[in-house]
Amino acid sequence: MKYFTFLLIFFTSLTALSQVKGRITDIKNNPLSFVSIYLNKTVTGTTSNDSGEYVLNVTKKGKQTIVFQILGYKTVKKKVNITAFPFELNIQLEEEDVQLAEFSISTKDNPANRIIKNVIASKEKNTDKYAKYTAKFYSRGLYKIKDAPEKFLGQNLGDFGGGLDSTRSGIIYLSETVSEIHFQKKPKKFKEKIIASKVSGEDNGISFNRAEDANINFYNNSVTFGNDLISPISTNAFSYYKYQLEGTFYEKSGKLINKIKIIPKRKNDRVFNGYLYIVEDDWALYGADVSVTGAQVNIPIVDVLYLKQNYNHSSENDAWVLISQSIDFKVDGFGFKLDGRFSSGYSDYNFNPRYHKDTFTNEVLSFEKEATEKDTVYWNALRPVPLTLEETSDYKFKDSLKLVRKSKKYLDSVDKKQNKFNVLSPIMGYTHRNSYKKWSVSYDGLIDDFSFNTVQGFNTSLGISFFKEQNHKGKWWNAGVKANYGLSDKRLRPTFFFTKKWNDISRPRMTISGGVTTAQFNDRNPIMKLNNTISSLLRRLNYLKIYEKEFAKISYSEEIKNGVYLSSSLEYANRKPLFNTTDYSFASKDNNGGYKSNNPLDRNDFENAAFTTHKMATLNVKGTFVFGQKYLSYPDSKFNIGNPKFPTVSVTYTKKFEAANSELNSDLFRINVRQDIDAGNYGKFVYNLKGGVFLEKKNIPFMDLLQANGNRLLFPLDGELNSFGLLEYYKFYTNDRYAEAHIEHNFKGAILGKIPLLNKLNFHLVGGAKTLIMADKKPYTEYSVGLDNIGFGKWRFLRVDYVKSFHAGIKSNGLLFRLSMF
Numbered sequence: 025m026k027y028f029t030f031l032l033i034f035f036t037s038l039t040a041l042s043q044v045k046g047r048i049t050d051i052k053n054n055p056l057s058f059v060s061i062y063l064n065k066t067v068t069g070t071t072s073n074d075s076g077e078y079v080l081n082v083t084k085k086g087k088q089t090i091v092f093q094i095l096g097y098k099t100v101k102k103k104v105n106i107t108a109f110p111f112e113l114n115i116q117l118e119e120e121d122v123q124l125a126e127f128s129i130s131t132k133d134n135p136a137n138r139i140i141k142n143v144i145a146s147k148e149k150n151t152d153k154y155a156k157y158t159a160k161f162y163s164r165g166l167y168k169i170k171d172a173p174e175k176f177l178g179q180n181l182g183d184f185g186g187g188l189d190s191t192r193s194g195i196i197y198l199s200e201t202v203s204e205i206h207f208q209k210k211p212k213k214f215k216e217k218i219i220a221s222k223v224s225g226e227d228n229g230i231s232f233n234r235a236e237d238a239n240i241n242f243y244n245n246s247v248t249f250g251n252d253l254i255s256p257i258s259t260n261a262f263s264y265y266k267y268q269l270e271g272t273f274y275e276k277s278g279k280l281i282n283k284i285k286i287i288p289k290r291k292n293d294r295v296f297n298g299y300l301y302i303v304e305d306d307w308a309l310y311g312a313d314v315s316v317t318g319a320q321v322n323i324p325i326v327d328v329l330y331l332k333q334n335y336n337h338s339s340e341n342d343a344w345v346l347i348s349q350s351i352d353f354k355v356d357g358f359g360f361k362l363d364g365r366f367s368s369g370y371s372d373y374n375f376n377p378r379y380h381k382d383t384f385t386n387e388v389l390s391f392e393k394e395a396t397e398k399d400t401v402y403w404n405a406l407r408p409v410p411l412t413l414e415e416t417s418d419y420k421f422k423d424s425l426k427l428v429r430k431s432k433k434y435l436d437s438v439d440k441k442q443n444k445f446n447v448l449s450p451i452m453g454y455t456h457r458n459s460y461k462k463w464s465v466s467y468d469g470l471i472d473d474f475s476f477n478t479v480q481g482f483n484t485s486l487g488i489s490f491f492k493e494q495n496h497k498g499k500w501w502n503a504g505v506k507a508n509y510g511l512s513d514k515r516l517r518p519t520f521f522f523t524k525k526w527n528d529i530s531r532p533r534m535t536i537s538g539g540v541t542t543a544q545f546n547d548r549n550p551i552m553k554l555n556n557t558i559s560s561l562l563r564r565l566n567y568l569k570i571y572e573k574e575f576a577k578i579s580y581s582e583e584i585k586n587g588v589y590l591s592s593s594l595e596y597a598n599r600k601p602l603f604n605t606t607d608y609s610f611a612s613k614d615n616n617g618g619y620k621s622n623n624p625l626d627r628n629d630f631e632n633a634a635f636t637t638h639k640m641a642t643l644n645v646k647g648t649f650v651f652g653q654k655y656l657s658y659p660d661s662k663f664n665i666g667n668p669k670f671p672t673v674s675v676t677y678t679k680k681f682e683a684a685n686s687e688l689n690s691d692l693f694r695i696n697v698r699q700d701i702d703a704g705n706y707g708k709f710v711y712n713l714k715g716g717v718f719l720e721k722k723n724i725p726f727m728d729l730l731q732a733n734g735n736r737l738l739f740p741l742d743g744e745l746n747s748f749g750l751l752e753y754y755k756f757y758t759n760d761r762y763a764e765a766h767i768e769h770n771f772k773g774a775i776l777g778k779i780p781l782l783n784k785l786n787f788h789l790v791g792g793a794k795t796l797i798m799a800d801k802k803p804y805t806e807y808s809v810g811l812d813n814i815g816f817g818k819w820r821f822l823r824v825d826y827v828k829s830f831h832a833g834i835k836s837n838g839l840l841f842r843l844s845m846f
Contacts, residue, residue, distance in 0.1 A: 325357025481512025
């Protein structure tokens with residue numbers, strides 16, 4: 025072992041010594057970051073950091089030609105004779121002298137349009153040159169914050185792991201990764217294996233910088249950059265952009281480079297601003313220097329995102345390939361002022377890899393063993409871009425700080441401060457933590473479950489729970505008790521639960537629960553407590569209909585195979601009807617006709633219940649299938665990212681049995697199919713299909729029937745693809761066959777963005793259709809048209825839909841308002 029350690033240090037030292045390093049500045053001696061540095065006639069190199077410093081690993085001494093390249097500056101090819109390592113080479117770069125040829129001014133045709141048309145026509149030819157490759161990928165992520173608030177939504181924010189100084193400013197996230205990537209164009213495949221990963225101040229070192237996320241490819245029609253944006257060289261780019269030739273210059277090998285200004289036709293479209301650099305005759309990208317605003321990516325808190333890309337010519341396959349990229353961002357919202365950069369570099373390209381059938385699987389990201397445990401010596405040798413002084417200081421400070429912050433003394437001091445009980449704790453809730461032993465006791469405040477309904481009146485719950493983390497791999501258990509009390513019905517309903525989870529890979533989870541509770545007659549819970557509280561107290565509309573059940577239940581869920589999820593539960597319950605006990609409201613007694621009964625079958629029957637008391641056992645078995653599911657494998661966890669090419673399908677079998685009256689027993693099969701389809705420049709299409717069938721038609725209890733989710737609220741808070749906009753609650757139910765469909769297309773800016781004046785509002789057109797079919801009822805249909813992304817400036821959280829419904833010859837219409845955060 026000592027021999028191995030000696031060899032590792034020895035070869036690491038040799039690598040560290042085989043370096044050309046220095047500093048790059050402009051003619052005013054200002055540091056230049058993001059300069060690409062590489063040996064001539066190669067596509068392998070490094071990039072300068074924010075201080076203009078660089079380190080280039082060179083394998084042998086002697087005469088070499090080193091190239092320094094950055095957009096906006098003249099490329100320098102420096103011939104040197106390396107006699108010893110490390111070899112210092114400082115460089116000054118002059119701004120590029122971009123010339124606009126006279127013919128470009130005199131011609132009637134726009135020369136920029138000709139260039140862009142040639143680029144679009146050559147996209148397939150150019151990208152076919154690197155239709156498959158492997159490469160080394162390096163990325164670094166840095167977040168800085170300025171004047172951070174001490175609290176957010178009443179919660180203490182702390183010092184972000186020690187990153188903040190006395191002004192609550194500083195680095196709050198610094199990470200690096202080095203990985204191997206595999207790419208294939210047709211069919212499109214991508215795989216990444218992380219060799220080394222490091223996060224400042226973290227033990228596990230799991231960075232979330234992914235090569236696939238950084239793969240911003242303008243050759244695609246749609247570019248994922250904060251949102252799906254229209255590429256300036258998309259096949260329909262001329263519908264969104266105008267172009268202007270700013271000038272030309274010659275790059276190091278004599279190729280003519282065209283600097284093209286891209287000008288959005290409508291500033292709020294999902295488009296870029298800035299410049300593309302195009303290689304004449306090859307009609308390939310030489311570089312990009314672009315930006316997008318928060319309005320363009322539909323993320324209100326973002327001020328601006330900047331993107332720079334540098335390409336280099338590979339003589340091996342006569343192609344221009346990406347060698348470096350940087351993303352800079354500024355965020356200002358909710359009291360947070362953030363800025364940062366994600367920089368990345370590509371090296372060691374192999375354009376003729378030998379792939380086999382097992383090269384690409386559904387696992388698109390994996391970690392090499394001990395990738396998160398590399399020491400400083402290893403990183404100093406491996407890191408292709410040197411750290412700035414600020415970054416070096418952050419690593420050193422947080423690495424020493426994390427040892428202190430893991431100590432019992434420190435954790436106890438933090439807990440002592442955070443565990444303080446104040447006058448609002450009984451109302452808002454309270455948690456007592458022991459961070460060193462990784463457990464906590466929580467008390468649910470009076471406001472946590474506070475609501476109003478006509479059965480219980482004003483009611484709330486008091487609860488206490490205990491949480492224990494058993495390891496960092498996702499193993500924990502949680503147990504608690506809760507008691508709900510209604511001021512009007514004067515009924516105390518206690519419940520308990522115990523939950524255990526074993527890991528973060530297949531995520532097996534078991535819950536045992538029981539007690540006395542209230543439940544909605546529709547087990548899809550169409551009415552939120554908050555909605556019902558507001559509508560009851562302000563308008564005397566008591567939509568919520570509930571019954572009581574004394575129950576015991578056990579449930580289990582797990583991903584049994586990639587993309588295959590199993591969940592099951594068994595419950596035994598004594599179910600009892602409930603009646604209104606209060607007529608209280610802020611509204612007058614005759615408002616909206618007054619309160620209705622708690623009987624969903626007859627809202628005007630205050631004396632008879634919808635069912636008689638009975639006992640029932642319920643077995644649920646559900647399988648969910650995500651076909652072709654892609655996933656990320658982290659050292660101790662698995663993160664599933666689905667597959668947009670295929671729908672997600674769920675199949676559920678529900679058996680009701682053990683009733684004293686066998687006629688109340690039932691068997692039900694249900695299926696749900698859902699898919700989100702990215703339509704690229706034309707927005708997003710989503711559908712959600714549901715269906716069910718009873719094996720035998722019986723007169724079963726109302727709560728066991730198949731029911732649709734209705735809505736009678738102007739401002740509902742539920743999901744628009746799970747409920748109908750104008751359907752009455754409890755009007756549609758069946759003990760036979762059932763189907764419903766929800767379809768919606770958000771055109772983003774594809775339609776309204778092209779209409780003069782309207783395009784300045786940056787609203788998004790949304791169209792939808794819903795239908796409901798039951799064996800014993802006439803179909804119900806809704807059509808809707810709406811506007812999303814409504815608001816002012818950054819704050820665009822509102823969506824408005826006009827809905828028109830049809831049922832049995834009766835037409836209805838109305839407006840719905842919804843919150844739409846992003």
